[in-house]
Amino acid sequence: MATAATTTAAARTRPRTDVEAAIGMRRRHWLGGPWWLYLLLLLGGLCMIVPFLWMLSTSFKPNPEIYTTSLIPQHPTLTNYTNVLEKTHFPRWFLNSLITAGITTLSVAFFDSLAGFVLAKYNFPGKRAIFIMILSTLMVPTEMLVLPWYLMSVNNHWVRGDVTGIGDYAVGYWSIMFPGLMSGFGVFLMRQFFESIPDDLFDAARIDGVSEFGLYWRIGLPSVRPAIAALCIFTFLGNWNAFLWPLIITNADKLRTIPVGISFFSSDVGSAYDLIMASASLATLPVVIVFAIFQRQIIRGIALTGLKS
Amino acid sequence: MHLTLAKRRWLWAYAFLLIPLVFFLTIRIWPAVQAFKLSLYDYNPLDTEHTFRGLGNYSDLLHDTIFRRALLNTFLYVLYGVPVGLIVSLAIALGLKRVNQFRGFLRFLYFLPYVTALVAVSWIWRWLYQPNGLLNNILHNLGFRDLGFLGSTGQALISVTVVTVWYGLGFQVIIFLAGLEGIPDVFYEAAALDGATAWQRFRFVTLPLLNPTIVFLAVIGVIQSLQIFTQIRNLTTNGGPLNSTTSLVLYVYQLSFQTLPARMGYGAAITVVLFVMILVITVVQLTVLTRRYEY
Helix, strand or coil, rough: CHHHHHHHHHHHHCCCCHHHHHHHCCCCCCCCCCCHHHHHHHHHHHHHHHHHHHHHHHHCHHHHHHCCCCCCCCCCHHHHHHHHHHHHHHHHHHHHHHHHHHHHHHHHHHHHHHHHHHHHHHCCCHHHHHHHHHHHHCCHHHHHHHHHHHHHHCCCCCCCCCCCCCCHHHHHHHHHHHCCCCHHHHHHHHHHHHHHCCHHHHHHHHHCCCCCHHHHHHHHHHHHHHHHHHHHHHHHHHHHHCHHHHHHHHHCHHCCCCCHHHHHHHHHCCCCHHHHHHHHHHHHHHHHHHHCCCHHCCCCCHHHHHHHC | CCCCCHHHHHHHHHHHHHHHHHHHHHHHHHHHHHHHHHHEEEECCCCCCCCCCCCHHHHHHHHHHHHHHHHHHHHHHHHHHHHHHHHHHHHHHHHHHHHHCHHHHHHHHHHHHHCCCCCHHHHHHHHHHHHHHHHHHHHHHHCCCCCCHHHCCCCCHHHHHHHHHHHHHHHHHHHHHHHCCCCCHHHCCCCCCCCCCCCHEEEEEHHHHHHHHHHHHHHHHHHHHHHHCCCHHHHHHCCCCCCCCCCHHHHHHHHHHHHCCCCCHHHHHHHHHHHHHHHHHHHHHHHHHHCCCCC
């Protein structure tokens, strides 16, 4: 488009104020947009949040009231919450989710960044083949792997029908976590970020006597901190909310994660919406609070990783 | 033992890569090979012997009416959900970019579903969709007829799609906002100097420059929709009513874990079909995205 190019040049040569005056698009009104735009966006925003408000509202309603349609409960009660906490394994599911998502996140952060660092900063025979092999795993959908993973777990006796001791928990957690302990996407992402760090930094550190692991740990990691943070957030959220694999692999009620536990409320006690809404609130609240606090970082991280890939 | 400096670094590289290599080979690559192998057998984990069927599972797929229904449904999830999601989220992103006040708050609202568990969200919507639920109450008060939503064979698939679009909006808005930030203001200034209307600025500046972002989001959307499972499993009763919402992955789950005797070989054949579809889309994406854009 030649015209676009010439007008761009023209726009550059003119004094900027003229341009702004001529087009009138950069006026700095404090609202920025017309009032109806705010109204539309707010209406859309309501559609996003009303289901959550309805969830909270239902969770505070006593059983006879849950089919009424007032947003404010007439006789608010905590019964649903005490039922969820005392009569179901919800606290255990919460702990299970926290532990499995936490360990998985640490593992992904460490191994993916280490592999990404090596693939970006070392030269060795077979490097290209290894990188392509790791990348190729991105093309395989999880759905294709769950059946072999399941058979692998059965053959290795990792599937627990009941939980009696700490050993069963350890094996159970392992079976939930093992497929996700590293991710090809994370390796790819970290490699992209490590490549943008100049080699001189590492060479200088080598001369100062920093060990090879020290190069990764003390020089590499701190310089890609935003990317690691983004990777951690994604991994944690993904595992906290994961459903298909934990559903397949957890037989014992005590080993379930929150999403799997919630999904079984329906079959166990007929769709118990009072329990479901209370537990959904308990599952949603921590994530929403964390998101509200770190909104800026999380959104920047998503944009960052989304664009890099 | 004397090693050159270069060789010593090779050794370090291999040492660092050892555990990741073992992981990717045993947990990602070998199971993928196993899935292909599985798809050639009649496989019930309780049996000790498994009959080799060759491509029998694949030819059975051609005559399986539930599979055909699941395939059609999955395509419909893609066909309805992806374009609507892209258009709505682009509109929201363009709107958010123009407003100066409450932008963070509005963005927070749109992004909220994305950080919450899809299982929880699905159950909330199932509750809203009830025959005597909130949505029907609103319709009633506005003077409309009640809708069947998830209980109706004609509306259930659309109802699931609405939840999927609603859930994914936040992510798409964020990516679109980042894409819009990347378009230099001078392009708009130049277009405006040429007398372009707002629509023309959108059509000839925003849209072409946003093309890579749109392709990226479309591909992610298509792949995610092809893998749709969680919403359906939690919103509906196992793909009902009458399989009107069953997806490929849900059918695989039913065959492998809810059928006696389990038909894992047959299920694996369906996952291979899914794999091929995703592979084709990825390859198309790579050729589209590596094409150079010139303006």
